[in-house]
Amino acid sequence: DIQMTQSPSSLSASVGDRVTITCRASQSINRYLNWYQHKPGRTPKLLIYTASTLQSGVPSRFSGSGSGTDFTLTISSLQPDDFTTYYCQQSHSAPWTFGQGTRVEIK
Amino acid sequence: QVQLQQWGARLLKPSETLSLTCTVYGGSFSGYSWSWIRQPPGKGLEWIGEISHSGTTRYNPSLKSRLTISADTSKSHFSLNLNSVTAADTAVYYCARVTPLLWFGELVGSWFDPWGQGSLVIVSS
Numbered sequence: 001d002i003q004m005t006q007s008p009s010s011l012s013a014s015v016g017d018r019v020t021i022t023c024r025a026s027q028s029i030n031r032y033l034n035w036y037q038h039k040p041g042r043t044p045k046l047l048i049y050t051a052s053t054l055q056s057g058v059p060s061r062f063s064g065s066g067s068g069t070d071f072t073l074t075i076s077s078l079q080p081d082d083f084t085t086y087y088c089q090q091s092h093s094a095p096w097t098f099g100q101g102t103r104v105e106i107k
Numbered sequence: 108q109v110q111l112q113q114w115g116a117r118l119l120k121p122s123e124t125l126s127l128t129c130t131v132y133g134g135s136f137s138g139y140s141w142s143w144i145r146q147p148p149g150k151g152l153e154w155i156g157e158i159s160h161s162g163t164t165r166y167n168p169s170l171k172s173r174l175t176i177s178a179d180t181s182k183s184h185f186s187l188n189l190n191s192v193t194a195a196d197t198a199v200y201y202c203a204r205v206t207p208l209l210w211f212g213e214l215v216g217s218w219f220d221p222w223g224q225g226s227l228v229i230v231s232s
Contacts, residue, residue, distance in 0.1 A: 029145045034218040043222040050216040095167045098152040
């Protein structure tokens with residue numbers, strides 16, 4: 001199985017901050033990497049697919065980059081609605097696997 | 108707009124069988140694969156398995172011996188059956204569509220979207 005490791009596991013930030021979350025794969029996954037936002041009690045929401053393509057309707061403050069084994073999710077200017085948990089997920093090889101999650105908290 | 112609605116038993120005893128069904132509304136069932144994903148309390152997301160529109164299944168090896176995923180294309184629904192459950196199977200279970208990205212007929216990506224509303228399943232004696 002491909003292991004996905006996110007860092008940090010949690011972070012504290014303020015509204016307006018630029019935030020970067022990293023996801024590392026245990027082997028090369030090309031650009032088969034997706035990002036989700038998951039709020040408690042809600043359905044996970046797709047933010048970015050194939051490493052850098054913004055899902056329709058997702059604010060442009062979210063961006064993704066990377067290929068191979070190292071990927072990043074960046075929120076350019078953190079908004080109140082963004083304080084929640086984010087997951088990366090690889091779609092290169094089954095079983096599809098997720099990172100352990102990164103919780104973004106209010107400082 | 109495609110929507111997934113799921114239902115099934117929510118409270119189980121150890122050794123019982125977990126059964127959930129997910130119905131697809133407002134979109135095509137054929138041409139896609141359909142997945143189950145779960146999240147144990149306080150933990151991350153775990154892919155359980157999936158079924159293609161042609162009936163081909165793929166399972167997470169960690170659950171394969173207890174797992175069956177089936178589909179009824181005439182009713183646009185797919186189902187999860189997980190037998191011999193234990194407390195470790197307590198989780199919120201989600202169904203989701205596997206959306207593929209094809210480039211000149213080659214699969215160059217896939218992702219889970221949309222998702223069902225989630226079902227909290229508790230296994231307790």
